Amino acid sequence: MNDFKFAFRQLLKNPGFTAVAVLTLGLGIGANTAIFSVVNSTLLNPVPGPEPERLMQIGEQNSEQRQSGFFHGVGPPVFQALRENQDFFSDLVWANSGTPFSSKTGDFTERVQGSRVSSDFFGCWNARPILGRTFAPDEAVPIGKDGMPIADSAIVIAYAFWKSHFSGDADVIGKSIELSGRRFTAIGVMPSHFGFPWGGDQFWLPAEDPHVRPDLVETPNYKVFARLKPGVSAQQAQAMLDVLTQRLMREYPRGMSPKTDWLRYGYAMFIQKEGWSIRIRPLREIFVEGQLGMNLKRTLFGLVGALGFVLLIACANVANLILARTENRQQELAIRAALGAGRVRLMRQVLTESVLLAFLGGLAGLVITVWGMMALESFIPYWRPHLKEVRIDGSALGITLLISLGTGLAAGLAPGLRGSRVALANAMKQAGTGATVGIGWRRYHGGLVVIQVALALILLTGAGLMIENVVRLLHVNPGFDPENLLRVSVQLPWEKYERQREKTSLLLADLRERFAALPGVKAVGIEKESGFPETFNVDGGPQSVELYRVGCGMEESDLFRAMRVPLLAGRYFNRDDIGEGSGTAIINETMAQLCWPEEVAVGRKFRAPGAPGAGDQVYEVVGVVGDIRDYSYDQEVFPTFYRPYQELDLQGGPPTFLMRIHTDPRALTQVIRKELKAAEPAMGTPDIHVVKQKLYDSTQARRTYMYYLMVIAAGGLLLSALGIYGVLSYAVTRRTREIGIRMAMGAERRRVLGMVLREGARLIGVGVVAGLVAALWLTRLLGNQLFKLFEVRPNDPVVLAGVLLFLSAVALLACWLPARRAARVDPMEALRYE
Template identity: 35%
Template sequence: LALGIGATTAVFTLVNALLIKPLPYEEPARLVLLFEHFKDQHLDAIPVSAPEFLDYKTSLKSFDKLAVYDASTYNLADGDLPERVAGAVVSADLFPLLGVAPLRGRTFRPEECVVGRDDVILISERLWRRKFDHDPRVLGSKLLADGRAFTVIGIMPSSFEFPLPLFNITGGQFGEQADIWQPLGFTDDEMKRRGSRSYGVIGRLAPGTSTAQAQAEVDTVVRGMRQRYQDNYSQNESFGATLYPLKEQIVGGMKPLLFILSGAVGLVLLIACANLATMLLARATAREREMAIRVAVGASRARLLRQSLTESLVLALAGAGAGTLLAIWAIDLVKSIGARTIPRLGEVQIDYTVLLVTLLVAIGTGLLFGLVPGLTSGKLDLTESLKEGGRGSTSGRRHNRLRNALVIGEVALALVLLTGAGLLLKSFVRLQNVDPGFNPKNVLTAEISLPDLRYPDKQSQVNFFAELERRLGALPGVIHVGFTTILPMSGTNSDYSFEIVGRTYDDAHPMPDEEIRLASVDYFRALEIPLRQGRFFNAGDKLDAPMAILINQALAKRHWPNENPIGRQIKVPTREGATLATIVGIVGDLHHRGLDQPVKPEFYVPLSQAPYPSVILTVRSQQDPVNLTSAIRREVQAIDPTIPIAHVRTLNQVIADSIAPQRLSVVLLTVFAGLALVLASVGIYGVMSFLVVQRTHEIGVRMALGAQRGDVLRLVSSQAGVLIGAGTVIGLIVALLSTSVLRSALYETSAIDLPTFLIVTLTLALVAFLASYIPARRATKADPMIALGRG
C-alpha cells in the first residue's frame, strides 16, 4: 500500500505543480501570448517585428495591456571571474500587466524604454543575494554589464520569474531564470524592418473578454496590416496571428506525459488496494469463528464493521506515511532527470495540498476496502461458522471468490502497465539509436557572447573568434575547433526566406523558407558532419570575398531534385539585406530539431562572412573534453578578461537533454510497471499461501489416500494457473484497447507491437507462476498425520 500511495503522491505532486497551480502572476487566466504564422511556409508560431507590435498595441481594444519582450544575456565583469547571467529586455508595461511589484525600488517608466535612455536595470533577489549580499545600497549603484554601466533601480522578488524558464518565447527555449531586466526601446532601423521578427508579445485580456473574442479582433487587425503593407505580405496570404493562453504555452506539452503517468499510477494504486483487500479478506476468513462467537455473545454487526474499518484505516494511514517518504525520493529522482528540460519542475514539492490529497486517498482506500470484510463479517452463518475451523462455510466460499477476483484483477492491471512500459522502452531504445548525422563523442560545447560596445563591428568579432580558434587549436588533445549559432538539438531554430537566382516567385509560388545556420570553417570537422559533394568553408571565405554557402542533402533534394546545385546562386538574408551567395558544397543531413523529428532542409552561411557576436563553441578532443573546460576559460580570458563562457556541456549531454522528457516517461512508467509486477506477485503468493493453509486438511486426506507430492503440486498450481490465465487474458484485451493512448508518445513503434505483447505476457506469467510455486511447494511437504489431526 505504501508503494501505491507513494507513487500516487509523487505523480499528484507533479500534476499539482505543473498543471493545477496557477502561474505566479495576478489573474494568470487572463494572460495570453501572441504569435504570428505563415501557414504556407509551415511556420506556426513565430515572434513579431517592432512595427507589427506597435500596430497591435494601437489597434487592439480587447486587451488591458500589451507588452513586448525578448530573452537576452549579460556579461558581468565585476569580481575575480566574469560571469554570464540570463536576462530579458522588456517594455515598461510588462510589470503592471503581470501584476508584480519590486521588492525594493521601482520598475521602468515609459520614457526609459527609449534607445539611449535605457541605462537602468532591475535585478533579481537571487542576484542581489549572491553578488551583493543583500546590501540595500545597491539601489542607485552602477552595475557593469556587457561593458556598459547600468543604474540598478529595483530588485524583483524571488517569486517573480519572467520569462519563465524552458518555455518557447521566440522560436527557442529560454533555458535559465532571468536575473536582469532592461527596458526595451526600438531602434530606427528596427522600425523600418517589418519582416525582422524577434520579439515576444504578451497581453492581458480585458475583463469579460474571452480568448475567442480577442482572437477575432486580432484577425481583423491582421487583415488591415495585409492591406496597408502589401509589399510585405502580398506573397504570404496565409500570414496571421494566434493567441495562446500563457499557461498552455508553458506546460501544455507536459499534459500527455502527465496523463499517461496519472493513468499508470492509478493502476498501481488499484493493485495495491486489491492487495490490501485480499489480505483483509484472508484475515476475515481466518477470524470467522472468532467473529461468530462475538456475534453469538451479543456483539452488534455495527461493532464488527467498526473494527474492520479501524484496522483497514490504520493500515492505510501507515501506508500513507511510508508512501510520502517514498514520494519525496521519487520527486528528487524526477528532478534529477528532467530539471534542465521540463518547465516549472523547480516548483515541484510536497505541500499541504499534496499532503491533504494523500490523506484523503489513504482514508478512502481504508474505508473502501475495509467495508468488504466488515460487511461480510456481519452476514455470518453462525451454525456453520461455529464449527471447528469453519471450513466450507458460505462466507468462506464468498471470501474465496472475492480474493480470486481481486488476484485476477491484479494480474490484468499489471499486464496493462507492463505492456505500456514495454512499448515506451522499445520506442526509447529506437530513439536513442537514431543516427543524429554527426558524432557527439568527445565534443565539448560552450556559449560565448561578445558585447556590442567592445566589439561593434564585423572585423573585431571575426578577429576575436579567429584568435580563440588559434589558441584552442594549440591545446594538447584538441583536434578541431568550430563555432555555430545554433547547436543541434538545443531547442532553438531559425527559418529564413531566400530567393533562388533564375526563378520567379509570386503569390502562387512563394519564395522558399528553410532553416539557416551560421558556422565556422572547422565546425563541420569538429562535429564530423560528412561532406557529400563540393567543399567545406575554407580560409578564402573572408569578409571581402564573394559569399559561399553550404546546403544539406535535404535542401538539395527539395530544390534541385534532378540537378547539381554546386555553383548555383541564392540570395540569403544578412543584417545589411539580401546578399548573393554561391553554393560550394553539400553536407550530410542532421536531426537538428530532435532525434524524433524529421530532417529539415538547411543551409549554412560562414561566420567569417556574416559574423555574429553570440556563438556556441564546439571543441573535439582526443579524450574526455570536460577536462578542457579550465583551459578554454583561461584562453578566452587571455584574449579578453571580461568575456565569460557559459553552458559548458558535452554534445552527448545536449542530446541527452533533448530526449529527457521521453527518458522520464520511460523511467517512471517502468518503475510503476515494476511495482505492479511486485504487488501482483505478492498478491498471488498471499492468496495461494492462504489457500494452502485453508486446504491443509483436504491435502492431508488426499495424501493419506495415496496422492503423491506431484499430484498435490499440480492441484495447487492448477488453481493458480486458472487465476493467472484469466488475469492474463483480461489484461491482454484491456491492453489492446488502451495502448492507443500511447501512440503519440511512441517513436517508430506500433501501439500493438506483437513482440512486446508476447515478451510482457511471458514475463508476467513466469513471475506469477514463481510466486505461486513457493506455497504450492510448501503444500507438498505437509505431514498427512498432522494435517488430518487439524481436521
C-alpha cells in the same frame, strides 16, 4: 473508542499485514497525489490568485502563427490603445526581455537574461518576494533608444541569481548590482518557483509603459497580460481587439516607405502580414503552448496514467488483503455475534479497522507525496514559465485518500456483512471444520488477481517500450565521430563585432591558430549557424523551400574533417570558395533528399530571390555531406547548406570551434579560456563541453522518464506478485486440511505442488491475455501521444515477448512459494491442526 482500540491492537498484532497494507496504500496515494499535484500546478491550474480564469494574454498573430500556435507579443501602438481603453481590463501588465544584459563574473563578462516589466507586474498574480518588496508605481524608469533603462533603478532579482551572485545573503536588499554598465539597487528576491513570463529570467526591472515614440523602432515584443473586468467576457474583449486590429491596419497601411517613415515601416511589415490580428487567450494556455509544453504534457500525463494503474493494483491488493484477513476472522465475528453484537456493531468493528488502515496509508502517502514531488520537479525544464509553487494539492490528496478509503470500506464491508450474517450455530462448532475456500470468494479473489496481472502487463509494456526507445536512441549514429571532440562556443563582445565580418573572421582565425597550437589538439573546425531559415527556389526541384545556412571553416579549419563527417559526393570547400561571389555550397543529405530526391545533387543550383531590381543569389552544390546530430540523438535534422563562415554576421548562433583532441578535456578547458581572454579581453563566458557527453546528456529526460517508468512498473509488478502470492497463500492456508486429507489418501507432493501452481497459472493466464489485449489497444490508441517513441513501434514484438516472459516468470515465482508450502504439508499435522 473501544472499536478503535481493538482495531489498533489488531493491526499491531499483525505487523506484516499492516506494513504491507499501509505501504501499498501509501505508495498508491503518495505517488498519485504527487503526480496530480505537479500536473495541476504546471498544466491544469498553473495560474494563482483569485479568479485565474479571468487572466488573459493579449498578443499579435498572423495566419501562419495561428496555425503553429505561436503567440507573439504586442507592439507599442497596441499597448497604448489597450491602456487608453479602461472598459475591459482591471489589470494590464507587461514584460519584455529585449536585449540581454551583461554581468561581470571573474575574468569573463556573461550575458544574463532579465525582463523589463511594468511596475504593477507582480501584483497581477499576487506574487510576493521572499525578501524585500516588489516595485512601487513611481519606480518605473524610461527606456532609452538602446532598450536599456536610462537611469539607475530598483531591481527585483530571481532566487537563482540571488544564490549564484550573492550566495543567498539575507542582507542583499539595498545592495548595488552592476549590469551592462548601469547600477541597480536590489529591493526584492522572488521565490525559487517564480519564473514568469519566461523561466530563466534572472531579474526584473521596472520600466515605463511602452508607447509610440519618434526615436525607437516599434516591434511586437511586449508580452501583455490583462485581467478581465467583472461582467466582461473574453468574447467581448476579442470584439474590442478586432476593432483595434482594423484601426491599426488603417494606421499602418501597406506600401509605407522605409525612406520617409522607417520607424513605423518595420511595424507595418508585421501588421500587413496575411491574417494579422490582435488576439486574446486565457493565460493558462501559455503554460502548455509549443513543443516543450506538449512534451511536458506527454511526460506528466504518461506518468499519471502509469501511476493510476499502480493505484488500481494497490487498491486491488489491499482489497484482497483485507478480504482474506476478514475471512480468516469469521469465527471471531461469529463469537462476537453470539455474545450479542448486532450487525451494525460487527460492521463497525470491521470498518473501523479498514478506516484506520486507510488513515495510516494516508499518512504514509503524505510522506511519499513529498518525496515524489521532489523527484517529479526534475521533469519541469527551467525555461518554462512558472507562477505557482508546486505544492501538495489538497483535492488530489483528498481524491486518492477517498479512493483508498473507499477500497478499504468496500473490502471491509463485504466480509463484514457476511460476518454479520454468519450462521451463529457455526460459532459453536470448531471453526474451519471442513472449510475450504468458497467458490464465490475464490472467484472474487481471483478476479482481483487477474486485474492486477493485466495492469502490471500494461505497465511493463510501457516501461519496456521506453527501455527499447532509450537503447535505440543511444545507438543512433550522430553522423560524425563524437569521440574526443570538444565544442567551444565563444561569446564575442557584441558592441565591437556586430556587423564587422572581416574583424570577426580575423579573430576567429586567430583563435583557431591558438587552439590548434595547444598540446593534445589534433584538428580544429569552425562553425557558425545563422539560426533562422531562409526561403530559396530550387532549380528542377520545389519552388519554395526553407533552408538553414551554416558557416563553416575550410582546409585547416575544415569543420567536416575535424568532426569526421562523411563526404557523400563532390568535394570539400577550399579558399577559392570564400566570398559571396563564388556561389558554391555544400549541402547535407536531408537537403539533397528534399530538393533532388533520387537524383545527383552535385552541380544542381538553388537561388535566393534578390531585392527588387537586384538579381537572385545563385548557389551551386559542390558537395554533399552526411546529416549531423550534434546536440541530441533525436534532434530534427533540417535541410542545411554550408558556406564559408567568413560571410556570416554575428546574429544567430555563436561562433563555435569543434576540436578533435587526444588529451583530458578538463585540463584543456582552462587553457582555452586563457587563450580566449588573450585574443579578446572583452570576451564573454565561453560554453565548453565534450560533445559525446552532451549527446548522452540529451537523453537525460528520456532516461529519467524510463527509470521512473521502470520503477513504477517494478512497483506494479511487485504489488501484483504480492497479490498473487497473498491469494494463493491464503487459499493454501484455508485448504491445509483438504491438502492433508489428499496427501493422507496418497497424493504425492508434486501433485499438490502442481495443483496449486495450476490454480495460480490459470489466473496469470487470464490476466496476461486481458493485459495483452488492453496493452495492444492502448498503445495503438495512444501511439506516440503519451510516449514519444524513437524508432520503436508501440506493438514491438520483442518488447511484448520480453514483457510476457518476465511477467510470467515473476508471477509463477509468486505462485511457487505457496505451492511449495502446500507440498510440504504434513498430513498428520494438518488433520490434528483441524
